[in-house]
Amino acid sequence: MSFSKLSASIEKRGAHLCIGLDPSVEKIPEFLFEYEDAVLEFNTKIIEATQDLACAYKLNTAFYEALGEKGWATFAETVARIPDDIYVIADCKRSDIGNSARHYAQTFFDYFEVDALTVNPYMGFDSLEPFMNYAQKGVYSLVATSNPGAYDFQFQDIGGKKLYELVLEKLCEWNKDKNIGAVVGATKSDVLMKIRSSFPELSLLIPGIGAQGGSIETVASILKTAGAPVIVNVSRDIIFAGYDESFPDKVRDKASYYNAILEQ
């Protein structure tokens, strides 16, 4: 089953924290630009400083694509530098019709060899199937996101339920290989609680605490519930904790801080 690697990593580290390696170039400590690949150096130092504190790393492809073809080399090399027993998620939010989706699945699962990725459900079953067919890999679908625009469509009422609830029902129907998860923002505490109790068979990837301001208490309480693994992603508030040569220590302190309040 796909999430066993993730569960093992959570147990080994006593941590549900996922760190988002989202290296906006303009925010990276300046001294790193002495290195040939400043972004790779930045990521490497964060991984070294936190590999006993994070059960997973999530790489948002937006920040790598923005670097052009060199960015994809950095993406691949970053994945290679993450210890083998830590779960790696490509936050790419892809989806397309079957033939194209199959190519995306090959890219992330076969070429980059990540453990999981994020997808967008708007195009429905056959746009997600090529990803879900990798039974040993995790597929996290956007469900109820942490941004204001979530209310434009996800929270609209469809025959007595919200669109995101219909998405959840479909995901459960499609979850034959128990490899499907849901992205649910921490900024919506009540929604998060309800989703966990109604759909415990879906692994949850929870962004939105830290820079986005979601409730840490709600999230911490959910970590104690039974079901598929739950992980909590923090990106900016950890990775940009410092700007001088001691930044890895500050990053480590910030990760420890989140672990302390999440795992209490």
Added chain:
Amino acid sequence: MSFSKLSASIEKRGAHLCIGLDPSVEKIPEFLFEYEDAVLEFNTKIIEATQDLACAYKLNTAFYEALGEKGWATFAETVARIPDDIYVIADCKRSDIGNSARHYAQTFFDYFEVDALTVNPYMGFDSLEPFMNYAQKGVYSLVATSNPGAYDFQFQDIGGKKLYELVLEKLCEWNKDKNIGAVVGATKSDVLMKIRSSFPELSLLIPGIGAQGGSIETVASILKTAGAPVIVNVSRDIIFAGYDESFPDKVRDKASYYNAILEQ
């Protein structure tokens, strides 16, 4: 206004045909693998054979990402080889929260310098805003797609209208710079007709004829209606028209065939 380049290209060539440069490696003529970059050679020969017949080229990023970092170099070089007065669309179906979406916008609009891209509306306004802020660029949102999974969510009823209709209404509300378009599959003729008559201010990108089997007659009739430009994408049925050294002639014949029935 963003679509003026597209309108000029349509007028100059008398063609609403957009050719999808979606080079599945396993389908590319074998003799091209003598070249250092078979995919680039394949694309170049198609561009040379059809540049007076296609108002636009659409590059689906799935097929380039699947080639790893080399694929992004091929993507960039293909864009560079398209004549300046032809409209170039990155079919990337991206969307993310503001900070990440801004990076995607930079990638495609500033780095690759395409004229337009496709986005996925599920995350709502602020996930599309960073793209729409490029007033001179085109932003085509998925609306009613050509695949079977479109019925899972897009065609669900929300307070008396379908989800895709709500998406259309929002797109019109957000279309301050007249740079927004909609992706509507040709496989849904009635929907296509209704969308064009109700939302003529949205440019339409219509996939789904050719390999996917949508009605060419319906599409041809829509090309004669007033409003923002409409383009019709064909990928596989044109680009894989032949497999030997004469394949560019066969590609050209297929493009001419589509133009003849679309523009009659």
